[in-house]
Amino acid sequence: MGESVQTLSYGSWPSPVDAALAAAHDGRPDDVGLVGDEVWWTAPRPTEGGRRTLVRRYPDGTEEPVLPAPWNVRSRVLEYGGRPWAAHMTGAGPLVVFVNFADQRLYSYRPGGGEPRPLTPVSPVGGSLRWAEPEPRPERGEVWCVLEEFTGDGPSDVRRVPVAVPLDGSAADDRAAVRELTGERHRFVTGPRLSPDGRRAAWLAWDHPRMPWDGTELLVAEVGPDGTFLDARSVAGGPEESIAQVDWAPDGALLYASDRTGWWNLYRDGRALCAREEEFGGPLWKLGQRWFAPLDSGLIAVVHGRGATALGILDPETGEVVDAVGPWTEFAATLAVHGERVVAVGASPRSAFEVVELDTRTGRARVIGATHEDAVDPAYYPEPRSRTFTGPDGREIHAHIHPPHNPGCRAPEGELPPYVVWAHGGPTSRSPLVLDLEIAYFTSRGIGVAEVNYGGSTGFGREYRDRLREQWGVVDVEDCAAVALALAEEGAADRKRLAVRGGSAGGWTAAASLATTDVYACGTVIYPVLDLTGWATGGTHDFESQYLESLIGPHAEVPDRYPERSPVTHADRVTAPFLLLQGLDDVICPPVQCERFLARMAGRGVPHAYLAFEGEGHGFRRAATMVRALEAELSLYSQVFGLNVPNVPALELTR
Structure with missing residues (x-):
């Protein structure tokens, strides 16, 4: 090697991972399917206005888009x-x-x-x-x-x-x-699955105020001669039991993932196939997510795990699961099967999500599409580790810690690094441990990142998930703070240079953290929830319009809790500089949430910036937006933490 290592302060390390590179690699393949002998999937195109295209892989391995721009699947x-x-x-x-x-x-x-x-x-x-x-x-x-x-x-x-x-x-x-197809009336339904003999249909349904991870019903109906569903009846699930997915085995048995034991496990006609304290399902944020897929042989392809997820083959006769061998440590909730082939989407801390095929005859798994290619020397990638911290009342908190890492730089003796705590969205979701060039953007410059899977996160059973019931803005805030302070106490992070960032529900946690704790020197708040009362009274879309009934409490019974928890109410307590990022077409967390908060901050002398983006909704998809947002965030940390960051446009902070 022979290359010299520079001694430079944390945050000022030169890095080949720039914002444009991170933006170009945002998003992942999804919605895999087998069409004859071909594998198809949807793929992000951040540099094409953020559209998603449909990609087709021929048996000879060549790939091509099915639909040209501007078609957006x-x-x-x-x-x-x-x-x-x-x-x-x-x-x-x-x-x-x-x-x-x-x-x-x-x-x-x-x-x-x-x-x-x-x-x-x-x-x-x-x-x-x-x-x-x-x-x-x-x-x-x-x-x-x-x-x-x-x-x-x-x-x-x-x-x-x-x-x-x-x-x-x-x-x-x-x-x-x-x-x-049916006269059954529920607020929410999934797509019907037809039994192999064509005589029965099965689907999931649920109603307000429940979210699908709270309680769903599994409905089965006869398919009449004219193709309508007759005599629909509920065969599993209920107000306190979440069925995450349903399908049919080749022999006509009903397969479903239920959390009736506190973990989403698989059932066949009501019989548990593999009773484990791990998840074979997850939160149904999007219709059509698949954690299992039955094979013609009677075996079942499964995405399963505790925290992280693996791709495996479950034998329903023995209850044994054999996992695919390979470098992947996380699989998304998308699966397709045909014959003895299984197609999934997997990633690892060294590779972004890619399309993976498993041959169940040989047990061999290989990448067949959206192949990860190192855009920079992988020596600049984060070297994360998963850890469990102890929070208030001795409770466990799961987190992924990404220390500063750059092969060409080290910090001066005795200097401690700044750290940014990342709160994921949802909040009923989690951060997977996979390669993310947005994280590398910071770690390669000497800024640590801690992704916290706070109480309420999925992947750790229903009890962990239910910690957030009526405690949103409390448990998530406490858990993020506990991880940040633990890193400082053990000498891994600079106590005076801690930041918090998050988008959507994570934006709520970041804003609530700035309003209710003194842990952070600054924060980045991205398309957030800030005003619970506004959000709960017609200020968001239908799917989540009654989510707060469980996260905060019944509005009719505890109306005062809504303003009491809201950052917009406590804007006067926010003293740390912050960056607010918002899409102007967002109907989930509309811009009015930010506008109300900023109106309360006016004239208070707290340095802040507000960047609003035309044409962006909930979750930025355009490369130009992502570049601007990332560079603005780095500039905020540069100014607050006293970093010398080269080649990044200065963010103008107003007071």
């Missing part, structure tokens, strides 16, 4: 979306059905056969007709899916129902040609 059902495409092979090649983001219409498309053809009409009212989880039924000349239909202009003027859309295009201008 993405559903807005529940705002977070759902599986937006499906395809089947015909004599003339594949026929794909997909949702286009711009108009939310369902289209059919035969690659090489002209422009996509609309199957559904434009909505006459509200937020449009939206579709998710398309499942072609060519034998019936239909595609089955979930319809989300707005009946008025309010965010909760909406209904959802399983429907059949004609494949011949006869519903393109006629809503009446869309056939509703």
